[in-house]
Amino acid sequence: MTDKQVRWGVLGPGKIARKFTEAASRVNNAKVVAAASRNKERAQEFADKYSIPIAYGSYEELMESSEVDAIYIATPHSYHYKYAIACLKHKKAVLCEKALAINLKEVKEMIETAKAEKVFLMEAMWSRFLPSIKRVVELVNSGEYGKIVSIQSDFGFKAPVDLNNRLYNIELGGGALLDVGVYPVFLVSYLLGKPVNILTSASFAETGADTQGTFIFEYDKGVQAAITTSIISDSSIITQINLEKARIEICRPWYQPSAIKIYSDRFNYQYEDYKVSGQNGYEYEIEAASTDILNGKTENELMSHQDSLTLMECMDTIRKQIGLKYPGHDD
Ligand SMILES: NC(=O)c1ccc[n+]([C@@H]2O[C@H](COP(=O)([O-])OP(=O)(O)OC[C@H]3O[C@@H](n4cnc5c(N)ncnc54)[C@H](OP(=O)(O)O)[C@@H]3O)[C@@H](O)[C@H]2O)c1
16 A cells, blocks of 8 residues: 555456446546456456456455455455455455345444454445435435435336346345345435334245335334335336425435435425536545545444444344345344
């Protein structure tokens, strides 16, 4: 590590790793210096495509590399826990894709390991670092518009029906909840905290993966949140935050760099556009994580260990209620 740049290694050169690597090339305090795959040719191909100096044919070589300070874990969900723990034990800072793990037990152990090793660990909940979401959190926390009365948050898309794909494969932590439902569950639990009660309904594919779900979070004083998620239909991907004195809409697709509308009444709103050109939106989380790592921090303030714990506690409750089980992870 130089005093100005974190040397990143990518573990699992798949779809999201491409976006991460492209974004990192636009971030001043980050540089991707290595890519690791379970297969040397895949690592080399990825490294060549993005002009990355080192290609490793195993994840272990990346963890052991003295050329790398931090590792971005971009594997399917069921492998986050295993590889994050191993990276942390090799004293590598870790930015791990969402959902951070399969269940709360795993998340707790990952955080305990990061603390014991005194190494940085953050869930790659990239939406938290977007200017649009930062602005919404700031507006809600300012109290200017009163308290939250209710939230509606949706993230659904129609994925190709391929029972062998990661999304449908229960062994890889497939399903709507871990893949996209995690975004609205994150936003709601971030803004309102842990609910006093959760009501759920879900549908399943023949593989056992959940294909869509509706979850109601109940809070004190009648406050409610309605979350919908799907991998079988294209839905609104809009979030509405209904406050005592205003309604904030995070426009479609709300989890990406987006615009917001602040409605002062039923018809009139102020429009704030936070869309960006020439970027994919992952730059913000990479810069934030790199800044923390350069400053010797072990967690990030905006997406803290506690935020990941609260999020996964909600996810665990949902999973238990809908009967979603991941072999080898759940008792
Ligand atoms: N796709 C997106 O737009 C997106 C967006 C945000 C977050 N994410 C998150 O990023 C993570 C990865 O998603 P992805 O869509 O990038 O996945 P992906 O392309 O299907 O897989 C990522 C990589 O994981 C590695 N891997 C390790 N063990 C594996 C196994 N047993 N089976 C299959 N692959 C394995 C593979 O690399 P090697 O075999 O070469 O080592 C593969 O290229 C997930 O947590 C997801 O929620 C994805």
